Amino acid sequence: MDAHNMNILLAGFGGQGVLFAGKLIASSALIDGLEVTWMPSYGPEMRGGTCNCSVCLSEKPIGSPLVTEPDVLVALNKPSYLKFVDAIKPGGICLIDQSLIDVCPERSDIQFVAIPATKISEDNDLQTLANVILVGQLLKLTGFSTVEVLEQAIEHSVSAKHTDLIAPNKMALKIGYNAVNQADCK
Amino acid sequence: MAKVLMKGNEALAEGAIRAGCRHFFGYPITPQSELAAYMAKRMPKIGGTYLQAESEVSAINMVYGASAAGVRVMTSSSSPGVSLKGEGISYLIGADLPCLIVNVERSGPGLGGIQPSQGDYWMSTRATGHGDGHVLVLAPNSVQEMADFAAKAFELGDRFRMPAMILADGLLGQMMEPVELPEELDLADLPEKPWALTGTKLEREHHIANSLAMEPQDLEDMVLSRRERYRLIKATEQKCEQIMVDDAEVVVVAFGAASRIALSAVNAAREQGIKAGLIRPITLWPYPVDAVKAAAQHAKAFLSVEFSTGQMVEDVRLAVNGKCPVNFFGHTGGIVPDPSEALEAIKLSLERADSGEDFEILPFESKLGLDGSFGKPQAYAERTA
Numbered sequence: 012m013d014a015h016n017m018n019i020l021l022a023g024f025g026g027q028g029v030l031f032a033g034k035l036i037a038s039s040a041l042i043d044g045l046e047v048t049w050m051p052s053y054g055p056e057m058r059g060g061t062c063n064c065s066v067c068l069s070e071k072p073i074g075s076p077l078v079t080e081p082d083v084l085v086a087l088n089k090p091s092y093l094k095f096v097d098a099i100k101p102g103g104i105c106l107i108d109q110s111l112i113d114v115c116p117e118r119s120d121i122q123f124v125a126i127p128a129t130k131i132s133e134d135n136d137l138q139t140l141a142n143v144i145l146v147g148q149l150l151k152l153t154g155f156s157t158v159e160v161l162e163q164a165i166e167h168s169v170s171a172k173h174t175d176l177i178a179p180n181k182m183a184l185k186i187g188y189n190a191v192n193q194a195d196c197k
Numbered sequence: 198m199a200k201v202l203m204k205g206n207e208a209l210a211e212g213a214i215r216a217g218c219r220h221f222f223g224y225p226i227t228p229q230s231e232l233a234a235y236m237a238k239r240m241p242k243i244g245g246t247y248l249q250a251e252s253e254v255s256a257i258n259m260v261y262g263a264s265a266a267g268v269r270v271m272t273s274s275s276s277p278g279v280s281l282k283g284e285g286i287s288y289l290i291g292a293d294l295p296c297l298i299v300n301v302e303r304s305g306p307g308l309g310g311i312q313p314s315q316g317d318y319w320m321s322t323r324a325t326g327h328g329d330g331h332v333l334v335l336a337p338n339s340v341q342e343m344a345d346f347a348a349k350a351f352e353l354g355d356r357f358r359m360p361a362m363i364l365a366d367g368l369l370g371q372m373m374e375p376v377e378l379p380e381e382l383d384l385a386d387l388p389e390k391p392w393a394l395t396g397t398k399l400e401r402e403h404h405i406a407n408s409l410a411m412e413p414q415d416l417e418d419m420v421l422s423r424r425e426r427y428r429l430i431k432a433t434e435q436k437c438e439q440i441m442v443d444d445a446e447v448v449v450v451a452f453g454a455a456s457r458i459a460l461s462a463v464n465a466a467r468e469q470g471i472k473a474g475l476i477r478p479i480t481l482w483p484y485p486v487d488a489v490k491a492a493a494q495h496a497k498a499f500l501s502v503e504f505s506t507g508q509m510v511e512d513v514r515l516a517v518n519g520k521c522p523v524n525f526f527g528h529t530g531g532i533v534p535d536p537s538e539a540l541e542a543i544k545l546s547l548e549r550a551d552s553g554e555d556f557e558i559l560p561f562e563s564k565l566g567l568d569g570s571f572g573k574p575q576a577y578a579e580r581t582a
């Protein structure tokens with residue numbers, strides 16, 4: 012995986028922090044001096060339906076900002092997993108929240124990584140930060156940036172009204188980074 | 198200055214403020230609303246005016262009033278809302294008043310949908326309102342250009358005393374990219390407007406901002422003098438970006454968000470040894486006729502890629518003037534074409550260059566087997582839903 016030339020698709024329900032997770036990745040790329048685009052799905056699907064966002068990282072100017080064949084899929088719910096798993100490029104990565112998705116992929120040409128992000132967030136009193144836990148794991152899997160840069164990205168991305176959330180976000184990032192793949196697919 | 202990550206809608210709003218705009222009149226509509234929301238937040242803090250009118254019609258007439266008073270003023274909306282502004286835009290043209298109108302296009306006709314489209318090309322370049330007039334039309338293709346083009350639009354509008362439009366779409370409005378915000382202009386440095394209605398103080402004749410001229414000869418004189426300005430604009434203000442056009446056999450023409458898709462396709466074509474190039478119109482009115490004409494001297498075929506059923510392709514054909522086929526590929530309804538589809542259209546353009554016939558590829562035709570061979574409309578719909 013060329014982590015500096017990578018197309019990422021993050022998908023889940025509205026409210027799971029899919030767009031924020033994408034924004035963290037995009038912000039880190041900005042700090043790292045890469046070209047980057049962040050494109051959300053927008054419209055009625057925001058209200059409880061599925062929600063996704065495309066993040067393109069590149070060392071060259073980016074053409075289309077829409078990711079239709081992701082190098083990496085981060086799926087936060089089962090409908091999103093089912094919708095996009097077949098679109099992943101051969102050799103790509105599929106990262107899922109195992110707490111919410113109980114599947115094994117039929118494809119053998121992708122790297123499948125499952126961590127129980129929601130359960131981890133609850134066990135660590137980091138409710139609603141499963142999204143950031145998954146970003147931490149993606150960071151370890153691909154090395155698209157560094158923990159230090161992601162911590163800066165968190166400081167930039169958390170709104171000024173909620174600075175108390177910076178520390179929990181950083182903790183979620185590290186816990187996610189150190190989480191172990193629990194995919195059990197024969 | 199360090200780059201920041203911003204949505205296109207917000208970058209355009211900030212760019213307008215930095216270009217000296219202190220008056221915004223609008224009415225909310227997706228996918229443009231972040232622009233108005235940004236103005237609502239910022240304008241009161243910098244001594245500006247943000248006013249949410251009771252309708253788009255009111256908003257554009259408020260723009261008329263503010264422009265007549267000589268200030269930099271803007272409104273923004275999305276396609277159906279811009280239709281409503283049409284009457285007011287025509288009055289602004291008729292009264293020779295500059296302003297900025299932003300259209301973050303969604304798909305139509307009618308209420309249509311809220312996903313990206315370029316279906317307002319004709320409306321923008323041909324008839325934004327009734328009568329015999331034009332507005333300047335700029336087409337950004339990145340968040341950086343969303344931020345930069347507000348200043349360009351105000352400058353051109355003030356210089357030629359006419360409305361300027363930024364024609365964007367939902368993709369450019371909603372997308373975030375790194376942007377280096379433009380320098381803030383000092384309000385004292387903005388161009389003087391000796392024609393503005395600022396009060397006579399009993400020291401001069403009163404000024405009039407009006408589009409009514411009941412005497413045919415007076416009106417013809419006004420329209421013809423405006424036409425003279427249009428001629429000058431067409432001669433001096435055409436702008437486009439050209440990428441790998443010099444040796445291109447297939448010249449793709451695309452503007453705005455479609456040019457991003459087209460660029461990916463052109464790069465992919467080059468990797469496969471196909472000599473493709475891209476002309477990206479930056480001004481849609483005036484259209485960059487000269488660049489297209491020049492490329493037609495060596496190209497074997499042209500391909501217009503648009504988020505519509507084919508509108509700008511007519512301007513390409515006018516400029517190419519029969520020298521070679523001018524083909525079309527597009528999606529509509531808010532579906533954003535995939536670069537791989539555009540690549541197939543590039544290949545087909547080359548294969549059929551000698552036929553002398555134009556072709557058009559739309560997904561429905563592909564499904565029926567009328568043209569192309571790669572259409573999977575349902576799959577595209579699911580993918581982008």
